[in-house]
Amino acid sequence: MNEPAPPRRVYVAGLSHETNSFSPMPTAIRNFEQDVCYRPTDPARREPALAFPGYGDAVSVVRDHGDLVIEGPFFWTQPSGPMPIALYESLCGDILSGLAAAGPVDMVVLNLHGAMMARGLSDCEGDLLARMRAQLGWAVPVGALLDLHGNVSPRMIESGAILIGVKEYPHIDYRERAEELYRVLCDMAAGAAHPVTTLLPVPVLSLQGTTEQPMRGLVDDLQQYERLDGILSVTLMHGFPWADGEHTGASVLVVSDGDREGAVLALAEEIASRFTDIVAGQPVERLGVTQAVDEALATSPGSGPVMIADSSDNPGGGAACDSTFLLQELVKRDVRNVAVGMIWDPQAATLAADAGVGACLPIRIGGKVGPMSGDPIDLDVEVLNVRSDARQRVFSDEPNDPLGLAVLLRAGGIEIVVNSHRQQVFSTECFSEMGVDLAAKSLVVVKSSQHFRASFDRLSRRTIYCDGPGTLTTDLEHLPYRSLGVTRRGAMFAVDRPVMASRFPKAGSNS
């Protein structure tokens, strides 16, 4: 009888930041410490790391295979501006020194983003992966989970890392992608697969949800493509248009078993062409502030609220989360039976909490952080609720993401959630935990672009995407790009650069 194979030793770590070059929010160690800043020497910070999609999923997938997880650091903070280079060096250094301290490992699984930038370093993931490879040598398989909003560089694949991004936006498929990645790494470690990664940049900038057609069909087909002979994984990276770097844009990543040059390139080109056609067809209508409210009010009655996604002020893409454009419009029109959330304004939240439940007070909300946030709004409000223990769900069964100090304010027919912990609305708990009866509302405005749909779609009647002024405007032509040449081509935005596929390992090499 064969002895069972001993468990493999797998180092799991991560550094994930979606960097917005135009964000008014700086990125400091304080931000990571408020969100996720886990070093295994500090077990008190372990729970938020394990609850975070990607890192926690990777840890549990490795364990489920009966292998030994050697936990390395994991760092994540809300999207914001480029971090100081010293901060990047310090966090990257923690991951590399954790790997050195781990002793011999059989595999490495990382949770990265793909759109991380430091001041003076526009391709942090490429740098981190290259340094890891230099330290580790070429014998150990390395894999990284990416957010589909990452901008993939040739340097990233030249590190020999297997890169697999989530396919869904909302990003509900981290667990499945972690399993996919681990399968490839295990086959690679066992010599049962010889992965070759092909990267085909697609010079298109856009924001595409995957909940509706035609994107839904393309995502479903990605999984069909993976059934083709010799294809191990197919990722369509949408890219992150607000990171102003040399490699910003969409891309297709195909991991094949062995170099199947022509066939893989043809597949990548087919996916790229389908994606470009979808973007050019502009399936998502994005309305200005006035038109979005017009459209919401004109929606025929039915059960559940109409949703307006205040996409341009989504902190999940690096915006401040305190713009007032939609709130001003709703107040001006005296719209009733509305909920708005969550506006990030720690000062207003503290004032209202100090006044206490039942208090009526004049208060100034929002419009404080940057020129893209509009003016503050002065309202007479009643404090309906104060909580410091409310949490929302981030694609999880249990609420795991603290809202900080949160207050529910009523001004006329509008209920407003204001909180102290800057974050986008992922789940209905942002309102229901505060006592808002969402099902009874006729209109709900959320600071989010798309992730909220994973939780709200079962409740809402309709979703309207609003593209008001703000850091995350999709009117890319007017953003002050420096590294990218952005042009409008017909209905879509494109970057000016030739498209050439990179493949690793190169044909004929045997690394």
Ligand SMILES: [Zn+2]
């Ligand atoms: Zn994303």
